[in-house]
Amino acid sequence: MHIAEGFLPVPHAIGWVVAAAPFVVHGARAVATEVRERPESTLLLGAAGAFTFVLSAIKLPSLFGSSSHPTGTGAGAVLFRPPVMALLGTVVLLFQALLLAHGGLSTLGANAFAFAVVGPWAGYGAYRLTRALGAGLLPGVFVALALADLATYGTTSLQLALAFPDPASGLAGAAVKFLGVFAVTQVPLAIGEGLLGVLLFRVLTVNARPELERLGVLPPEPTPTEERA
Amino acid sequence: MTRRRLVTALLVLAVLALFALPLLLDGGAEYAGTDGQATAVIEESGYRPWVESVFSPSSAEVESGLFALQAALGGGVLGYVLGRLRGRRQAARPARSEQLPADDT
Numbered sequence: 423m424h425i426a427e428g429f430l431p432v433p434h435a436i437g438w439v440v441a442a443a444p445f446v447v448h449g450a451r452a453v454a455t456e457v458r459e460r461p462e463s464t465l466l467l468g469a470a471g472a473f474t475f476v477l478s479a480i481k482l483p484s485l486f487g488s489s490s491h492p493t494g495t496g497a498g499a500v501l502f503r504p505p506v507m508a509l510l511g512t513v514v515l516l517f518q519a520l521l522l523a524h525g526g527l528s529t530l531g532a533n534a535f536a537f538a539v540v541g542p543w544a545g546y547g548a549y550r551l552t553r554a555l556g557a558g559l560l561p562g563v564f565v566a567l568a569l570a571d572l573a574t575y576g577t578t579s580l581q582l583a584l585a586f587p588d589p590a591s592g593l594a595g596a597a598v599k600f601l602g603v604f605a606v607t608q609v610p611l612a613i614g615e616g617l618l619g620v621l622l623f624r625v626l627t628v629n630a631r632p633e634l635e636r637l638g639v640l641p642p643e644p645t646p647t648e649e650r651a
Numbered sequence: 652m653t654r655r656r657l658v659t660a661l662l663v664l665a666v667l668a669l670f671a672l673p674l675l676l677d678g679g680a681e682y683a684g685t686d687g688q689a690t691a692v693i694e695e696s697g698y699r700p701w702v703e704s705v706f707s708p709s710s711a712e713v714e715s716g717l718f719a720l721q722a723a724l725g726g727g728v729l730g731y732v733l734g735r736l737r738g739r740r741q742a743a744r745p746a747r748s749e750q751l752p753a754d755d756t
Binding site: 423424425426427428429431432465466468469471472473474475476477478479480481482483484485486487488489490517518519520521522523524526527528575578582586589599600603604607608610613614617618620621624625626628629630 | 655658659662663665666669670673674680681682683684685686688689690692693696698700701702703704705706707708714717718719721722724725726727728729731732733735736737739740
């Protein structure tokens, strides 16, 4: 989902910076509030950032002979709500743009919008919807992570289609072309990412129960927590 | 407890299988990254990037090393947090099991 440095025309690059900036600023405020009002969350905040850091570094083989990387932004969105991930995701992208020549500074706005804004919000929306339909925490987490991943790559495809509409088939044709590059490869990765998220939350529900209750992810237990290891 | 372990093992196996199977099934594929494929599609239209990366790793080896560094940083922090949380729970446990001797298993 990283649009390479210089691969968006200047007006598009600027437009996406303008679109992403309010979310990232709001995200920075959300992180500061979280740390100030719930200092005990800092550990989990680190875990959410670290999860995205690991997953977005690993390019995995997929079907049809291509490879791509997961995003991991859904986990933090479920734990802390999406604004927090707008900042954490952008930090990851900045690291990759500066040190790895992966993505770029000119495309940081567009990439942040796909990776740190649309992905977390789509994942969080899917999580809330599955929970509202009566599903438990873990199915919700699976859906959140898988959908955050897919939504990010879908957004990248649309951003590229907007910048490079097909001369013959126009915007729709270009969107199909870029979705063809990204989406098919991404489906198995999104499933894998969902499963990894379930593994992470299985560990957290046992070991970080008080934090999850305070964050509203798990309902508070009336009796002092019975150990169920 | 044993059922919990079984579910964990199955989840780990499923993740491994999901990424190992493509490698086993079509061994000849190159597994080009989709990000690179997208830039190739764009360059076909005659577009050339207007700015270069500030810093580019000088070789594929250096680049994969830096990616490994990113994963190691993330994995290290994640492991530290999960280890601390688990340690905290285990430290809280003996105090409670003295009051309730045979509560687990």
